[in-house]
Amino acid sequence: MKLDAKIPSGPIEKKWDKARFELKLVNPANKRRHKLIIVGTGLGGASAAATLSELGYDVECFCFQDSPRRAHSIAAQGGINAAKNYQNDGDSVWRLFYDTVKGGDYRSREANVYRLSQVSVNIIDQCVAQGVPFAREYGGVLANRSFGGAQVSRTFYARGQTGQQLLLGAYSALNRQIARGKVKMHTRMEMLDLVLVDGHARGIITRNLVTGEIERWAADAVVLATGGYGNVFYLSTNAMGSNVTAAYRAYKRGAGFANPCFTQIHPTCIPVSGNYQSKLTLMSESLRNDGRVWVPRNKEDLKKKPKDIDPADRYYYLEERYPSFGNLVPRDVASRAAKKVCDEGYGVGATGQSVYLDFGTAIERDGKRAVEDRYGNLFEMYERITGENPYGTPMRIYPAVHYTMGGLWVDYNLMSNVPGLHVLGEANFSDHGANRLGASALMQGLADGYFVIPYTLGNYIATEWKGEVSADHPAFVKAEGEVRERTRKLLDIGKNSGAEKKSVDDFHRRLGKIMWEHCGMARNAKGLETALQEIPALREEFWSTAYVPGGSDEFNPWLEKAGRVADFLEFGEIMCRDALYRDESCGGHFREEHQSEEGEAVRNDEDFSHGAIWEYQGDNVEPKLHKEELTFENVKLTTRSYK
Amino acid sequence: MSDENMDIKLKVWRQKGPTQAGYFEDHKVSANPHMSFLEMLDVLNEQLLNDGKEPVAFDHDCREGICGACSMVIDGAPHGPRKGTTTCQLHMREYNDGDEIVIEPWRAKAFPVIKDLVVDRRAFDRIQQAGGYVSVSTGSSPDANAIPIGKRDADEAFDYAACIGCGACVAACPNASAMLFVSAKVAHLSLLPQGQVERVERVRKMVDAMDFEGFGGCTNHGECEASCPKTISVDAIGLLNREYMRAGLSRD
């Protein structure tokens, strides 16, 4: 595997300009002769599909949801960062760049992050022009807030549904292109394989989720914007349909998978209430601006109602341990601190797996009305789900898997090591390092789709593209056959064996438990080795006893799910392997062997200042490790401290 | 609140495909009051699977009330009894031991059933494609603060933009009308300066598309607002009617 990051030379501020000048262009008249496949219609996919077709390319766009508007970007609540410095509080492209590299615990690529910060300002302009109703001040200008530990107010937001509003903006741009006949939209269509011809990504195989039809699609380049793999944990804040299949299929066809162990745990989620739990609900991190996190100082107080606990006996552990950042420490720090107090037996609630997030002080200081104005929607949502009223009693929260920083390896041009295969947004690995800052996921998705891929993809077409290929090429026929075979196998498992029938969900739940226990918020070599034993065994059990009802030529959600879980059962192993390999703590990856006396993460820059990229070597064969050394020319590596 | 499981009787719509006739099937399920409604259906499906029967198909995705995928009529009410709540956020604590719950799909000609409780809502996408956008290509936008927008207008536009496109308004309407959906889209853009240029054309095209899809008309029952999980006001419909008349008088 050849990994050339293709980072332009020169000072970091000039790299993107230089790249844009050096990237080869495709003649406007020729663009319409080039067909592009875009998989996924979240912020990255929808914005890329719209923009590339505006440029003249012929775009085929796919999503497994019933409408492009339902992609999981829709669920992002908090906001989107941009270095606009509208608040005149000292923000700049450089500061956003610096914060993002530092927040990522120095495991991201400087050049990519700098570009992300640069184009962040254009994103806001574009979204406003589309009619995205961002929050505004009385004077009519855009409002900003400070978010997720940032010391400047650079986050733009649209109440608690920034993701939906941004996605509706991208979706409307996409709709315009669909109406003009420039984008052909295929909904309820799942990508089940990537097709390579002469080593280049030239198409995909899909299953029509309504009719079951398996189809071949040829194109001149393929763009994956298929999101993250948080659902490998079964319980996460991801949508039920979010999956790793598209990215994993690409991996199996030779694309490198980078840093799969980098997962982000979000500190403010509603705790698990029982075994039937199907997903976790996140509440915006903005709650930490006014909510104070605590647990009882004494275990005998655990049985008491929170309001009966003497204020002196409340352990505001974030405020005490991190006096300057307090409740606003980054996500990974806040999450681990919650786990720590719960592991020590101070967790509250019936399960002992939650901590209080208390608005008592804020209500006393600013009045109930002011708190309601700020968080009314979130309080309502909390009440709907838990049946408890947060105005009267503190909320209970616990961390949950939320985002995955790892993803398919891409170069500066967002192209993977497979020529022609481009990867955007959460599906790639490039920008967030080992930990993502709040309000940066939306920024990356839209940056990649609106402002990066439109330039870089043309360079591939202009320089590397190898001429037309039809979907009747033997590579397509072969890939289609493999997809059919796999589908048939999935449907046959539990039907032929005399063993007890087990649902796919059951396997997914068990995989999730293994992952959460051994590859979750805190990891250690022993646990990871255990997981590496347990996952293959579970996988084997899956392929001999899982029961998938229904047939292949019909609408069959259980078949869809089975395919995705089967991929998670393989992918989970790579995650654990990566976590075991990365013998250091950094960002969201916390190896218990590597912590300071105070329990803080300790990086090992000497040995692990690189991206770990895994190359598929065959089923049940250990993947091959490659490294991309990270060089930091502009940011000095320091130990993150939020004290 | 009691944490004890409740016995719930279900009457669920089953339908193999768009052209097959549907029917109701009775089931029993034991549900915990802290479960969400969809988790209760997960339990039912697990049960059916163990019995070697085909589980009930239903649309769902984010399960946190924003993607708009979940779509079922519960005891005659889209998304169930609770105001401003999607099915996925409805919890079983709303019910009592022994209750019988009737579950049906959205019913409208424009939303044909795909299977069981899953319907095809692409009609909404097509209405959006007809004109629910501002024609601005990437790159050609002025600075975001170049055009100030009063907070009131911005807030009101947001209220309408909050639509999650679930289709509960159509399901609730005695006429299966899509007026609340269409009006929310039109109102959102017509309240913002960015939406002015294409204002006339937009409302014409979207209303035409709405009629073409076979939705009914508005008779001002207000059921749409009452069932909308984002409690979008029927004022939107008044605004749409105004916009439409304005377009009718326009020479553009």
Next chain:
Amino acid sequence: MSSGNAPPLDRLVKALTSTISLKIVMAVTGIAGAGFVIFHMLGNLQMFLGREAYNTYAEFMQNLGELKWVARLGLLGILFGHVSTAVLLVQRNTAARPEGYYTQKRKRTSVAAVYMAQLGIVLLLFIIYHILHFTGGMIHTDLGYELVEMGPNGARRDLYTHVINSFSNPLIALTYVAANLALALHLAHGATSMFKTIGFGVGRWKVPVEAIGPAFGVIVGLGNISMPIAVLTGVIGAN
């Protein structure tokens, strides 16, 4: 399928046949009809002022000449517009949901709104009956349609006695009461709905517009029903 760039004729056809346009025709004819209903009620309430006043009013109306026919044709046109759009819209609305619900919960709407079309049919039948009765004198011919009295300007119809005679028959009086209840309900929803359809009832107009229908229904209902009840209970009589 969209009309934005369609040729003018196509655009005109679409603009006239769209669901919203049909609703606007319905609303405008509804407003006109509601105006007539108020006018008709106020005129007839002169019953309570006695025979002289009432018959003078009737005489005035009878002698409007050509204007009377203009008004009648106008009313007929309004009725036609209202009924024909209703038929078209009901057809569309019914077609929009081919398969009904097992059960449908009403969270917001009113009885009046749900039975709007049925009430409309009742009213249409009643209008025919009412015209045959008082305007044309083709039914209930034994109740004094042909009676005349001497007024200041010579002989004129004694409509007062005709009305008293008619409403003295409990069956006829109750028919009028029932029909006017239907009218009250139809207006309770309709008089609000018509303003909403033409784009009122938003923002500061919301509360007044939502109040106007029920208020209008109650006023028209009480006013119209008061007459047969007054006759039946002897509050107003032959003198």
